[in-house]
Amino acid sequence: MKSHTLLFLLAGLMVASSTNATEAAHVQASHAWLRVLPGDLPAGAYVTLENDGDQPAVLSGASSPLYADVMLHKSSSDGGMSRMAMVDSLSVPAHGKAILAPAGYHLMLMKATHPVKPGDTITLNLKFADGSTLATNFLARPANAMDSGP
Amino acid sequence: MKPLPSLRLALLLLLLAVIALSGCDSSQKLPFRLTDVSGHMPDLDFKLTDDHGKAVTGADYRGKVVVLYFGYTHCPDVCPLTLAQLHVVMQRLGPLADKARILFVSVDPARDTPAVMHTYVNAFDPRAIGLTGDARDIEALSKRYRSAYTREPSGKDGSYEVSHSSAIYVFDNKGGARVLATPADSQDDLVHDLHLLLDTGTQS
Ligand SMILES: [Cu+2]
Numbered sequence: 001m002k003s004h005t006l007l008f009l010l011a012g013l014m015v016a017s018s019t020n021a022t023e024a025a026h027v028q029a030s031h032a033w034l035r036v037l038p039g040d041l042p043a044g045a046y047v048t049l050e051n052d053g054d055q056p057a058v059l060s061g062a063s064s065p066l067y068a069d070v071m072l073h074k075s076s077s078d079g080g081m082s083r084m085a086m087v088d089s090l091s092v093p094a095h096g097k098a099i100l101a102p103a104g105y106h107l108m109l110m111k112a113t114h115p116v117k118p119g120d121t122i123t124l125n126l127k128f129a130d131g132s133t134l135a136t137n138f139l140a141r142p143a144n145a146m147d148s149g150p
Numbered sequence: 151m152k153p154l155p156s157l158r159l160a161l162l163l164l165l166l167a168v169i170a171l172s173g174c175d176s177s178q179k180l181p182f183r184l185t186d187v188s189g190h191m192p193d194l195d196f197k198l199t200d201d202h203g204k205a206v207t208g209a210d211y212r213g214k215v216v217v218l219y220f221g222y223t224h225c226p227d228v229c230p231l232t233l234a235q236l237h238v239v240m241q242r243l244g245p246l247a248d249k250a251r252i253l254f255v256s257v258d259p260a261r262d263t264p265a266v267m268h269t270y271v272n273a274f275d276p277r278a279i280g281l282t283g284d285a286r287d288i289e290a291l292s293k294r295y296r297s298a299y300t301r302e303p304s305g306k307d308g309s310y311e312v313s314h315s316s317a318i319y320v321f322d323n324k325g326g327a328r329v330l331a332t333p334a335d336s337q338d339d340l341v342h343d344l345h346l347l348l349d350t351g352t353q354s
Contacts, residue, residue, distance in 0.1 A: 035230055038269040042226040069307075075227045080332065081298065082228045082316040102231040103333070109226075110309070143273035144234040 022132030026053030027092060029126065029136040033148040034109060035102075036118050036140050043116070044073075045107040045124065045138055046100045046148070051092040058129035059090045059098070061107075066122050068111035075103050084108075089129060102146075118142040180346045183339040184320075184331045191319075191327035194218070196291040198255070201268035201280035208325055215250040215347045216321040220297055222258035222312050223270045230274075232316070232333045237275040242341050246348045249323070252278040257292065257299035257314045259285050295319055295327075322347050 027049050034045035051057045062070045075084045090105055092098040100106050107124065116122060120140040125133045141149055179188070194208040194216060217236060221229035233254065240247040254271050256262035259282045262270075267280025282288070292299060292315075299314035320329035320343065329343050 035226070035234075037223070037226070037230060038273050039266065041223055041270070044226040044230070073227070077228075077316055077334070080315050080317060081313050082225075083313040084225070084227060084311050103228055106227050143230055143270075144237045144275065146231075146234055146238065 021053070023051075023053070023055075023057035023128035023130045024126070024132035024134040026051050026055075027057050027126075027128070027134055028052070029134060031148040032124075032136050032138040033141050033145070034107075034116075034122070034138045035143060035145060036116055037143055040112060043109045043112075044102065045109055046102065047107075047126075047136060047138070048097060048099050049092045049126075050097040051094060054094050056094050057092045059092060059126060060088065060129050061127045062124045063127065064109070064122065064124045066113055066116065067109045068113065069108075070110070070124065071108045072105070073108045074105050077103070116140050118145075178350070180328070180343075180350065182329050182343045182346065184329045184335055184343050186328070187319075187330045188326065188328050191296075191330075192294055193327065194321045194325040195294070196255075196281070197287050198281040198283035198291070199264055201264050201271060201282075203264040206281070211251055211253070211321075212325055213249075213323050215323050215344060216253055216319075216325075217250065217344075218253045218255065218295075218319040218321065220255045220257050220292060220299060220314050220317075222256050222314070223262050223266055224258065224309070225312070228316065228333070232318070233271075233274040233278065235333060235337060236278070236318075239337055239340050239344065240275050240277055242337075243344060243348065246345070247277055249348055250277060250344060254278055254280050255288065255291060256280065256282040257288060258301075258312050259283060259288055320344065320347065322350075 030048045032047040034043050037043055061072050064070060072087050073084055074087045090098055118140050121137050123135055123137055125135050127133050196208050198206055200206045219232060236252050252275060262282045267282055271278040271280040297315040297317060299312055302311045304310040316333050318331040322328050331340055
């Protein structure tokens with residue numbers, strides 16, 4: 001009986017330690033791209049995030065040495081009006097995904113420290129609520145691109 | 151309380167006359183898939199500045215099928231998406247697209263100078279034209295098509311967003327308002343309806 005209890009305890013500890021891994025460690029990023037606009041206009045960045053963990057991973061923002069300002073935003077449309085608002089976070093559900101895509105959630109990149117051209121790859125550090133980060137490469141695509149490309 | 155039969159008939163005839171009159175200018179009825187606004191919206195008319203800095207009016211685009219959309223260049227998400235979608239639509243029209251123009255009207259003339267508009271629209275499609283101008287003239291055009299926009303409060307750094315109608319207006323080559331679309335509508339339907347206008351445009 002005693003050894004059983006010990007086993008349960010050990011198993012419990014293992015589960016606990018796996019959920020203790022950082023949020024970022026459970027997230028895979030794909031289809032990461034940004035839309036390059038002329039001049040110093042703000043650009044939208046998009047990515048698909050998949051969480052293989054048992055707990056939600058909460059994206060709280062991003063940063064990059066290439067942009068003075070990066071904000072998590074959401075575009076919405078109601079009553080035929082397009083709006084954009086800042087949001088504090090976006091949850092990637094446990095064993096689920098969250099999609100940042102045009103006309104919805106996006107990272108808004110502002111004040112580039114040097115010009116970004118289509119074809120460039122830039123790195124954004126995605127930040128999660130527990131303080132962990134995920135360095136993700138984003139492909140810079142032309143203004144009239146519809147998605148992350150082939 | 152019942153109106154006399156003769157009065158009823160007169161009203162009916164009057165109604166028919168109104169329909170016939172409003173229909174005569176926007177030529178024949180076409181089987182549009184998107185919202186048909188023929189006869190329900192005023193002809194294309196405005197007084198603005200194009201992206202070469204030239205003063206233009208709606209009459210300058212007679213002979214072209216016009217796709218009109220309101221937005222602003224500091225809009226990082228929805229405006230570029232809509233213009234990218236319109237670019238795809240133009241590509242799908244092939245050589246017919248030469249008889250069409252995308253008019254992108256700025257609702258943020260304080261920041262959108264003709265020069266800014268020029269590089270902006272050309273990043274999307276060679277048949278896109280950026281229009282800006284006096285805030286009052288832009289408001290007049292927006293009101294004419296029951297469109298709306300609001301400047302949101304500025305952030306700490308002075309940057310601001312402008313919420314705006316997402317409607318896409320399609321005019322025939324005589325300046326008649328014909329179709330109302332939204333960015334959520336299917337691209338196939340917009341291509342279909344533009345085909346109808348561009349095909350009939352070649353016959354007349
Ligand atoms: Cu935004």
